[in-house]
Amino acid sequence: MxxxxxxxxxxxxxxxxxxxxxxxxxxxxxxxxxxxxxxxxxxxxxxxxxxIYTAKESKKKRKRQESDGEEKKVAPKxxxxxxxxxxxxxxxxxxxxxxxxxxxxxxxxxxxxxxxxxxxxNRLKNPQKNSTKEGQKSIASxxxxxxxxxxxxxxxxxxxxxxxxxxxxxxxxxxxxxxxxxxxxxxxxxxxxxxxxxxxxxxxxxxxxxxxxxxxxxxxxxxxxxxxxxxxxxxxxxxxxxxxxxxxxxxxxxxxxxxxxxxxxxxxxxxxxxxxxxxxxxxxxxxxxxxxxxxxxxxxxxxxxxSLPVTWARSNKLFNVLKVKSEEVGSDGCIDLSDEKYARDTSPLLEGCQCMSCRDSRYNKAYVHHLIKANELLAQILLFGHNLFQLLTLFKEELSSDDLDLSKVRELYE
Amino acid sequence: METKVTWESRKRNREDGADDNLDDTKRAATDTNEEKAKVKSSTDVPTASQFIVPADQFLSLPPELQDVDFTKRVSWRKFAPYTKEVLPLTPEGQEPEFKEDSPALCFHVHATSGRARATTLHLPSSRKVQTPIFMPVGTKGTIKALTTEEICNDPALNCPIILGNTYHLALQPGTELVRDMGGLHKFMRWDRGILTDSGGFQMVSLLKLAEITEDGVEFENPFLKDSKERMMLRPEDSITHQNNIGSDIMMALDDVVSSVTDNDERFEIATYRTLRWLDRCYAAHTRPKEQNLFAIVQGGLDTKVGGLREKCLAGFRARDKMIPGYAIGGLAGGESKEDFWKVVNQCCKSLPDDKPRYLMGVGYPLDLVVCSALGVDMYDCVYPTRTARFGVALVPGEAPGTLRLKSNEFSEDTRVIMEGCECAACKGGYSRARLHTLLKRNNPLAATLMTNHNIAYMMYLVRGMRKAIMEDRYASYVKDFINDQFRGSANGGQDVPEWVRDALNEAGIKV
CATH class of the missing domain: 3.20.20.105 (Queuine tRNA-ribosyltransferase-like)
Structure with missing residues (x-):
């Protein structure tokens, strides 16, 4: 295996x-x-x-310090x-x-x-510094x-x-x-x-x-x-x-x-x-x-x-909810919890999931939706914990299984 | 010269602002119904109109205070060291007994050390809070960057109570929703204490266009910027929101005036109005068996005999039966430390010894140590958590007792923030240099680690304070703390500030 x-x-x-x-x-x-x-x-x-810090001091600075009389503690750059x-x-x-x-x-x-x-x-913010010519095609190299x-x-x-x-x-x-x-x-x-x-x-x-x-x-x-x-x-x-x-x-x-x-x-x-x-x-x-x-x-x-578990979390997505309500799930296997329809949804993030955010029916969709709306970091923490757990479960239980039938797994997600 | 100009222009602005408020209060009382109808209240609970007075009585002494002898200091149920009578103490671990006049709070004082006290607040659902306590602020139903699991189970944190902000929760997600979710405890999965403020402070501090009328605080709904629709937060609304949230301790809506306002009349109106609004709050409170409603002492910086603080206190004394605990409000708003400690001192000397005292919005470690010596039990402040996210770590030792970890001087510092600290950052071995890097890169883990450290530090502080009080050596604890922070100019450190010396002197501690 x-x-x-x-x-x-x-x-x-x-x-x-x-x-x-x-x-x-x-x-x-x-x-x-x-x-x-x-x-x-x-x-x-x-x-x-x-x-790297090299012990270099500008003359100006040294002069200033000398004139101050006492030595000041300057945080080195x-x-x-x-x-x-x-x-x-x-x-x-x-x-x-x-x-x-x-x-x-x-x-x-x-x-x-x-x-x-x-x-x-940055160039848009500081148009004066714009040095590239208009219309010039640039390739990320x-x-x-x-x-x-x-x-x-x-x-x-x-x-x-x-x-x-x-x-x-x-x-x-x-x-x-x-x-x-x-x-x-x-x-x-x-x-x-x-x-x-x-x-x-x-x-x-x-x-x-x-x-x-x-x-x-x-x-x-x-x-x-x-x-x-x-x-x-x-x-x-x-x-x-x-x-x-x-x-x-x-x-x-x-x-x-x-x-x-x-x-x-x-x-x-x-x-x-x-x-x-x-x-x-x-x-x-x-x-x-x-x-x-x-x-x-x-x-x-x-x-x-x-980087899917992180990018999903950062875009408010909850992974692998297929078995719950398939009609809400996008092609990426996720639901978008920032959607207003979850504002009063008291159901757990994912029924039966044992991750840090779901086990013991810990947090419900309405709470995480609220955290997203309130721009709270905790939303990302909870979503990441869940998404990583679920992706690992997919890796362990389905993708590494001896009788893996990828077409069946694909069907679920695509 | 420059400071003078700024100060005067600021003062002028404030006066203008205050005058506007005055005009509005008068207008509100005489307005026609038609005009009032424009301002929508945030809940449907009717106003307890029996407590409304016409504008011409705003400056009259309330009837219940007319027989009070204001030539004497106001105080009630005081024990040693304030009087000769000894306060009956309760041993730690005693089961709570909820009485009819305080069905949601049982308050046990276990030990005193000078004026400082170690107590337990027993709240409904077997929640208990040991004081002195610092309450971290969880504005929108979460302590930013931490899970409730860490705050409860991480032994370095293990916070028994946190604070939620009614104003923020009313805007997002709305308190009706919180109520329908089974209350904030259930919603955020937090089975310990929650205290909520009234929401009034945020309206006045955050919203430039808020106006206070006899009816309540009128403000522009920031979520409806285009419509210019004005909303009203009345005492009834504040309590309904807090009843919806289901906090263990609610705060009454008070008429907040910035402590640096220079308008005596405005303060007097606010003080009397705070009493009337307290009555309206209690009338609107629908869950007295599950939730406590604390009163907030107002009265500006007027601590003289017969002054506004005393008038407010006398008003509370008349209502003492219905008040389970007291808060000291109107501070932490830019007043001088001299004024600050005098107000705290006076309130602690007046308020009864068998009820908890909560100093609102105060949270520098030094303030906690000094104010506990004066007799305060509870504190809250955004400072430790907010400053953590900006990369400032709280540490013992020389003033100011902070490390600005974003500064380059820490980029090669291999020490942990604080030796012996049990927080996730220090115990996990994260060096200052490592935290410096994470903070500079805006790695979200930095916010988590820093918040964890600063709350752990505050909890370490209050636990140390409590232990010292239990062992009746609070004076020496304070001296050690002060001498550590202020090592004296002779030793290359700072001298003990005058206000600290004065306040501690008043508490019987000589530094």
């Missing part, structure tokens, strides 16, 4: 939304389900970014940022015992798109050179070399480590795609070398397979990953969701898995919806990374 695992991004190295008190009670790493079906994704871009870390627990105080998977980022192109939107909205990748971090764009990345990744002591990779936007030209492929190849080599030379306890190394397009770079990628096959735990497919056609996506994964013998362990990063999640399971993916 394959135990399909859900990989959730631990934003800033923290379990999203839940305090240790709730984690111990409801998502304890010692629980069977958590052990078998849950992995926390640690992104180096937001977990390992550290400020970081002069730059770098990537460094201690072990994951020391660095973030994340509860110990979870399966963990360190990655540079879950999808570099998605990061670039978010950044571009942010920049655009990942910045990289032969020697480094520019990661989009909470402290801006920061360069990381494959050596530094592996060093930092090893220090985290996560169970799994994804090698540094480059990723081209599908809309970019052949040249950029070829360069990205070339860099991913070189960086995998460097990562593998530095990983091998580490004497301490090691994370299992994964290679990233960036999906640029179905023809152009595919064979090149397959070829270079095959070279390192022996030292790899598996292959993480990155950016598949950018490929628009479902058939093309399926083809691509089929080609990847059939090109290796024996079949490699597959992980799929940044799966955007349930349909693609089921496709991933169908292709034999073991680890599926998705």
């Amino acid at each position: 394959t135990k399909i695992k859900l990989l959730i991004h631990a934003e800033d190295g923290s379990f999203p939304h839940l305090s240790e008190y709730l984690l111990r009670k409801y998502f304890n790493p010692k629980d069977e389900t958590i052990k078998d079906h849950f992995i926390l994704g640690i992104a180096v871009k937001d977990t390992c970014i550290q400020p 970081p002069t730059g940022y770098t990537f460094d870390t201690a072990t994951l627990h020391e660095q973030t105080r994340l509860m110990e015992g979870y399966n963990t998977f360190a990655v540079p980022s879950f999808d570099l192109v998605d990061d670039a798109k978010v950044q571009m939107e942010k920049d655009a909205s 990942v910045t990289s050179t032969k020697n480094h990748l520019s990661l989009i971090t909470p402290n801006g764009l920061q360069q990381i070399t494959p050596e530094l990345y592996t060093q930092v990744g090893n220090k985290l002591k996560c169970d799994h480590l994804l090698a540094l990779f480059d990723q081209a936007n599908l809309e970019e030209g052949k040249k950029r795609k070829a360069a990205a492929c070339e860099r991913s190849k070189a960086w995998l080599g460097l990562c593998q070398k530095s990983h091998q030379s580490t004497t301490e306890c090691k994370s299992k190394l994964w290679a990233a397979f960036s999906c640029h397009d179905s023809k152009w770079t595919l064979n090149d990628s397959i070829q270079y990953i095959t070279e390192y096959k022996q030292s790899l735990e598996g292959i993480a497919i990155v950016g598949l969701h950018h490929v628009q056609s479902r058939a093309e996506r399926k083809d691509l994964v089929k080609k990847i898995s059939s090109s290796f013998n024996p079949k490699p362990a597959l992980a799929m990063l940044a799966v955007p919806d349930l349909s693609q999640l089921f496709d991933a399971v169908e292709c034999g993916t073991e680890i599926i990374s998705t």
